[in-house]
Structure formats: C-alpha cells, structure tokens
Amino acid sequence: MNNVNTNIENAEIEGVLVVENIEEGLECIVGMVKDIQLGPALMFGLGGIFVEILKDVSFSLLPIDEEEALEMIKSIKGYELLQGCRGNNSKDISAIIKLLKNVGDLVKDNPDISEIDINPFFVYEEGIKIVDARVII
Amino acid sequence: MYTLKDMLHVKSIAVVGASNHSGKIGHTLLKNIIDGGFKGSIYPVNIKEDNILGYKCYKDILSIPEEIDLAVIAVPAVIVNNVIKEAGQKGAKGAIIISGGFKEIGNNDLEAEILETAEEFGMRIIGPNCQGVSYTANKMCATWPLIKEQGFIGIVSQSGTIGAALSTWAEKDEMGISCFASLGNKSDISETDFIEFFAEDPNTKVVALNLEGIQNGEVFVDVISRASQKKPIVVLKPGKTAKGMKAIASHTKSIAGNDRIFSAFCRKYGVIRANDITEFYDFCKIAGSSKKPKGNKMLIITSSGGAGIIATDTAEVNGIEIAPINEKLKKTLEDILPDQCVISNPLDLTGDATADRYDKALKAVIDDGSYDFLLTIFGDPILGANNAISKYKNDIPIIVSYLGGGEIEENEVKIMNKNNIPVFPTPERAVKAAKALLELKI
Numbered sequence: 001m002n003n004v005n006t007n008i009e010n011a012e013i014e015g016v017l018v019v020e021n022i023e024e025g026l027e028c029i030v031g032m033v034k035d036i037q038l039g040p041a042l043m044f045g046l047g048g049i050f051v052e053i054l055k056d057v058s059f060s061l062l063p064i065d066e067e068e069a070l071e072m073i074k075s076i077k078g079y080e081l082l083q084g085c086r087g088n089n090s091k092d093i094s095a096i097i098k099l100l101k102n103v104g105d106l107v108k109d110n111p112d113i114s115e116i117d118i119n120p121f122f123v124y125e126e127g128i129k130i131v132d133a134r135v136i137i
Numbered sequence: 138m139y140t141l142k143d144m145l146h147v148k149s150i151a152v153v154g155a156s157n158h159s160g161k162i163g164h165t166l167l168k169n170i171i172d173g174g175f176k177g178s179i180y181p182v183n184i185k186e187d188n189i190l191g192y193k194c195y196k197d198i199l200s201i202p203e204e205i206d207l208a209v210i211a212v213p214a215v216i217v218n219n220v221i222k223e224a225g226q227k228g229a230k231g232a233i234i235i236s237g238g239f240k241e242i243g244n245n246d247l248e249a250e251i252l253e254t255a256e257e258f259g260m261r262i263i264g265p266n267c268q269g270v271s272y273t274a275n276k277m278c279a280t281w282p283l284i285k286e287q288g289f290i291g292i293v294s295q296s297g298t299i300g301a302a303l304s305t306w307a308e309k310d311e312m313g314i315s316c317f318a319s320l321g322n323k324s325d326i327s328e329t330d331f332i333e334f335f336a337e338d339p340n341t342k343v344v345a346l347n348l349e350g351i352q353n354g355e356v357f358v359d360v361i362s363r364a365s366q367k368k369p370i371v372v373l374k375p376g377k378t379a380k381g382m383k384a385i386a387s388h389t390k391s392i393a394g395n396d397r398i399f400s401a402f403c404r405k406y407g408v409i410r411a412n413d414i415t416e417f418y419d420f421c422k423i424a425g426s427s428k429k430p431k432g433n434k435m436l437i438i439t440s441s442g443g444a445g446i447i448a449t450d451t452a453e454v455n456g457i458e459i460a461p462i463n464e465k466l467k468k469t470l471e472d473i474l475p476d477q478c479v480i481s482n483p484l485d486l487t488g489d490a491t492a493d494r495y496d497k498a499l500k501a502v503i504d505d506g507s508y509d510f511l512l513t514i515f516g517d518p519i520l521g522a523n524n525a526i527s528k529y530k531n532d533i534p535i536i537v538s539y540l541g542g543g544e545i546e547e548n549e550v551k552i553m554n555k556n557n558i559p560v561f562p563t564p565e566r567a568v569k570a571a572k573a574l575l576e577l578k579i
Contacts, residue, residue: 035398037354059401068405 022129025122026081026091029057030099032107032116040107042100046078047120062104069100082123095128112137138259141326141334144231145272145316147206148177150279151198151229153220154211154236155181155189162235163211165281166269167192170209173271173278173285180205198223205229209269209279214238217265218251225258233279234264240322241266248324255325267321268297271304273314274340280317288313289342289425289557293331295320295349299373299414303345306418310554315340327352329360336364343425345417348374358402365406369424369577372410373417374399407578416569419561423570426557427534429577430510434460437483438498440490441516444540445483448512448564455572459483466505473497483514492521499529510534510571514564518545523552530558534574538567 004011027047034040038061045057058075060068073082073096084090099121107113115136122129150170156163167181167190179192180201186194195201198208198220208224210217214236224232232255239248248265255262263270269280273287284304290312294300297319304317315338318331328346335341344364351357364370403410409424411417435457439445452459459482462470470480474494479485484502486494495513502508513535515522519542526535537553537560539546553560561567 033398035354037351038358038398038402039354041398041401059397061398061401061405 022122022131023124025124025129027120028096028123028128029117029119030096030103030121031118032062032103032113034114042072042103044072044096044100045076046081050076050078051119062107064100064104066097066101069097072100073097089125091123092126092128095126096123099128139230139261141231141261141330142338144207144233144261144263144326145270145277145334146275147230147277149180149203149205149207150175150177150277151180151182151195151201151205151208151224151227152211152279153182153198153208153224155183155186155194157186157189162281164189166209166211166235166279169278169281169283172283174276175278176276177206178203198227201227207279208232209235211235214244214247214265218247218254221251221254221260221262225254225260229258229260231261231263233267233269234262234321235267235269236264237266237321239265240324248322252324262325263318264321265324268301268319270319271314271317273316280319282308284308284314284317286311286313287340288315289340290314290345290421291316291331291335291338291341291343292345292347292421293318293320293328293335294345294347295328296347297321299347299417300345302414303418303421311551312422312554312557315342323352329353329356332360332364332370336367342368343421344368344370345421346370346372347417348372361402361408362406365408366579369579370406370408371417371420371424371573372403372408373414374410404576407576409573409576411573415566416573419566419570420573422561423536423559423574424577426559427510427536427574429574429579430534430571432509433575434458434507434509435512435571436460436462436502436508437512437514438486438495438502439483439514439516440486440488440519441514441541442479442483442485442487444514444516444538444564445485448514448538448568449483451565451568452512452571455568457568457572457575460507463505463507466501466507469501469505470498473501488517490517490519492519492525495519495522495525496528499525499535503529503532508533510536510574512564512567512571513537514567515539515546515549516541518542519549520545522549523556523558526553526558527556534571536567536571537561538564540564 029045029047031043040062041059045051050056056077058072060072082091118133120131152167154163155167181189181194184196205227208229271278271280271284286308292300300317307314335344409420411420437448477487
C-alpha cells in the first residue's frame with residue numbers, strides 16, 4: 001500500500017479486495033438453468049476439461065431429494081475420481097449433495113433467479129469451497 | 138362438456154365427405170370403419186351420392202334419421218364449421234377433423250371459429266389436419282392404415298406416420314394396439330388428454346408418446362408425473378440441438394440445450410425414452426409385457442455361443458450385470474444338462490438344444506433365485522420354445538431373442554407375440570429392451 005503512490009503518482013485507491021488463498025481441490029461445477037416448459041434443472045460435473053471438452057455432466061429436474069442428488073453425482077463418467085483413485089483419497093460426496101440441495105432451495109425461494117453457475121468449486125476429503133459463482137437474475 | 142372417453146366409446150358415426158372413389162381419404166376412412174368391424178351405426182354423408190360401399194348415403198348430417206355420437210370429417214376447410222354445427226345439433230359428442238387448411242397454413246380464425254362452435258355443444262375436437270384415431274376395443278378405425286388387432290399399446294403421436302408405423306408392426310406381429318391417435322393441430326384434444334385417458338383405460342397397458350415439442354409445460358409435467366405411476370410411458374422425442382437458442386448467458390445453459398433436460402425429466406418420472414422408431418416399438422412391447430426386474434443381474438441362456446457373446450457385450454455397455462453362476466446352481470445344472478453344455482453366464486445349451494432342455498435349465502435357474510431377469514436366446518429352429526417360456530414367464534421377467542430359426546422361428550415368434558412374451562429378432566434389441574425396463578419406476 002505504501003509504495004503505490006511511489007510507483008504510480010496519481011493512483012486513487014478505493015479499497016482492497018482480500019480473498020482467502022485456498023488450497024486446490026478437485027474442481028467441480030454446479031449449475032442451474034430453467035427450461036421454458038419443464039422448469040428449473042440442476043447440472044453437476046467435474047470442472048476443467050471434464051466439463052469444457054468432454055461435457056461429462058449430469059442433469060436433474062428440481063426439486064431433488066438426497067437420493068436423486070447422489071444419483072446425479074454417480075452418473076457422471078468421472079465418478080471414480082470422486083471415489084478416490086490413483087493414490088488419491090475419496091472426496092466429500094455428502095458435501096456436494098448438500099450443495100445441490102441448497103442450490104435447489106435457493107432457486108425455489110427466489111423464483112427471479114434465471115441461471116446459476118458455481119464454477120468452479122473445490123471438493124476436498126472433507127468439505128467443499130466455492131471459488132467463483134455467478135447468479136443471473 | 139364431453140370427454141375424450143365419450144368420443145371413443147361411441148355407438149354411431151357419421152363420415153362426412155365419404156366418397157365412392159377409392160384413393161380418396163373420405164373413401165378410405167369409411168372403408169376402414171366398416172372393415173374394422175365397427176358394431177354401431179355408420180352414416181356416410183355426401184351431397185352427391187346415394188350409396189357408398191353398400192351404406193345409404195345422406196345429403197347432410199341433419200338428414201340422418203337418428204342422433205349421432207361422432208363425426209369424422211374430411212371436407213374442405215371452409216365448410217367444416219357448418220358440419221360441426223350440424224353434428225352438434227344431432228347430439229355428437231365430438232368430431233375428428235381430418236381436413237387441413239387451418240392454423241398450419243395461417244388460417245387461425247377458421248380454427249378458432251370451429252372451436253367456438255364445438256364449445257357451444259360441448260363437443261370435443263381431435264385435429265384438424267390430423268390422421269384420425271383408431272380405438273380397437275370399440276373396433277373404431279377412423280384412420281389409416283386399417284388396424285384390427287386389439288392389443289395393449291396406446292399410441293398418441295404428433296406424426297401420423299410414426300404412429301402408423303408402430304400400429305402396422307404391432308398388427309403384423311399379431312400383438313395389436315389399444316389405440317392410435319394422430320393429433321394434427323391439437324386445437325382442442327392434446328397429448329395430455331390422451332395420456333390421462335390411457336392411464337385409466339383398461340384396454341391400454343403401455344402409453345406410447347411421440348412428441349415433437351411440449352406446449353403447456355406445467356400441465357405436461359403434472360399429467361406425466363401422475364400417469365407414470367399408473368402405466369409405463371415410452372416416449373420418442375427427437376433431440377433438439379442448442380442451435381437457434383438466443384444469447385447464451387451461462388455455461389450451464391450452453392451445455393444443457395433442451396435435450397439433456399428432457400432426458401433428466403424422463404429419468405425423474407421413470408419415463409422410458411426411445412432414441413429411434415425401432416426402440417420406440419421394442420420398448421413399448423417390453424413395457425407392456427414384462428414387470429420391472431428387482432435388480433440388474435441377468436442370466437443369458439442360449440443355444441448359440443455367438444449370439445450369447447453379442448448379448449453379453451450389449452449388456453455390459455448398458456449397465457446390465459452378467460453375473461457368474463454360483464457353485465450350487467452350477468452343480469445342479471451339471472447334473473441335469475448334457476456334457477456339451479457350457480455352464481457359465483451365458484449358459485450355452487448348444488446347437489442341438491430342445492425346448493425341453495431350456496425348460497429344465499429355466500426351472501433350475503428360477504429355483505436358484507440369484508438372477509433378476511433372464512435373456513433366453515433361441516438361435517436355432519427350436520420347436521415348442523414358446524411353451525418353455527410361457528411356463529415360467531410369471532415367475533421372473535424373461536426376455537426372448539429368436540433368430541436363425543427359419544419357418545419354425547416364424548411360427549414360434551407369432552405365438553409368443555400373441556401370448557405377450559417380449560420377443561425380439563436380435564440379441565442387441567432384446568438387451569436394450571431389457572435395459573429400458575430398468576428405467577421404469579413402477
């Protein structure tokens with residue numbers, strides 16, 4: 001902060017954004033879209049190339065219960081990565097289920113929301129952390 | 138207001154625009170109603186004719202001496218409204234309007250007009266611009282082609298041809314249909330009316346739905362969620378690409394398109410989704426003739442090693458478990474089967490297998506109880522195959538593939554179709570159909 005004005009004379013500082021430097025986990029995505037006819041649907045997938053290139057995601061119409069949320073998670077091709085493989089431990093699937101259910105509740109309580117991207121969030125052996133999210137009204 | 142049920146359980150039909158000229162739709166419709174064996178009164182209506190196909194012809198509906206229940210209409214669009222009015226005055230509960238020339242070419246007012254007239258009399262309308270309806274329980278074939286065989290599939294189809302193809306195959310297989318309805322412009326009666334009707338109709342065991350789009354989403358979801366708890370529903374809906382979608386705001390939306398959400402919808406309510414017309418037919422056949430297996434463990438019993446391998450491959454891809462035979466069952470089978478049989482999964486009874494050998498194997502496997510469903514492949518001309526299956530089909534879901542059996546196969550398959558045994562010409566089709574059963578929630 002102190003040497004900002006030394007480097008750029010006229011710089012105006014409005015504030016500083018401080019964010020947690022979080023440990024990298026397995027990258028995942030959760031989204032929500034609304035079909036004009038069928039209503040809101042959730043999407044789940046692994047992030048990065050899995051969603052960008054391979055489109056390895058699953059969809060479920062809202063509302064969903066825990067069983068359906070688990071089914072969504074299990075039905076992606078990369079599910080083994082969440083179960084733990086190649087020397088990695090299994091990830092916190094119940095935390096993802098909770099996230100899916102919470103996003104479902106959020107959409108139900110706020111009908112103005114038209115789309116959501118939680119992309120990415122990290123899932124760890126215990127818990128998850130949302131890195132970036134966008135809610136479109 | 139009359140209901141769709143009233144329109145199908147009719148006792149008298151006026152065919153307006155009936156014709157003596159074969160090749161004209163008005164001729165075909167009247168002929169199919171007659172040849173279909175309709176038991177009620179049939180009244181051809183045509184101002185120019187006195188007699189058509191042996192039936193007295195009337196100048197207009199009002200000249201018919203009795204009340205009518207249903208008008209089947211194939212006259213130019215501009216006079217349809219008047220026909221509806223006369224039908225209403227004669228007590229008709231509904232009209233099937235084959236004629237085109239309405240909303241589909243921009244004549245919205247003309248279509249609104251006929252609806253208004255129908256409403257005055259509480260009449261219901263199927264069409265306009267449709268291929269008609271066949272309801273076999275009432276021997277009412279107000280459509281084409283002529284379908285007589287009564288069966289368990291209730292078809293409601295946006296496309297006349299796809300529904301007619303299904304009906305034709307079912308007729309040829311002597312399996313039959315309960316109903317075939319082509320909806321055309323859906324000015325009044327829509328898919329959801331038919332789905333609700335089929336859900337309660339004692340003649341229908343499975344609902345076959347061919348959709349191109351969904352109009353009233355809320356009603357559609359509500360009707361499907363309830364009907365799917367009563368009867369299996371099989372849907373054929375061509376996929377829509379994301380093409381043409383407006384500005385794509387989110388990542389999620391760009392992946393979703395419309396199609397993946399529709400698939401998710403089907404999964405949620407246990408609706409079986411067919412990818413093509415062949416699957417549409419196969420899945421209807423199996424959903425109406427087999428119960429949902431308790432799990433996904435399948436045993437393949439075959440007389441052909443080659444067909445058994447193909448079945449195994451297809452099962453693997455479709456998430457069906459071809460579980461090994463346990464030691465106890467293995468021992469039992471070794472005791473009752475000749476030495477050349479290969480006791481594993483697939484269980485190969487080899488090329489000289491007889492219906493009796495299948496019978497013994499089936500009994501042992503069912504008594505053992507380790508499997509959720511069976512795929513029985515008859516890969517040779519095996520006489521009496523249908524008896525072996527009929528004997529056990531109530532104990533466990535048995536899916537059959539019969540191939541390479543020449544004339545004997547033809548006859549056996551015919552009997553199986555008649556007895557509601559799900560039989561398919563290739564092991565792949567049989568396995569995919571078996572997989573479809575697992576998608577059901579009832």
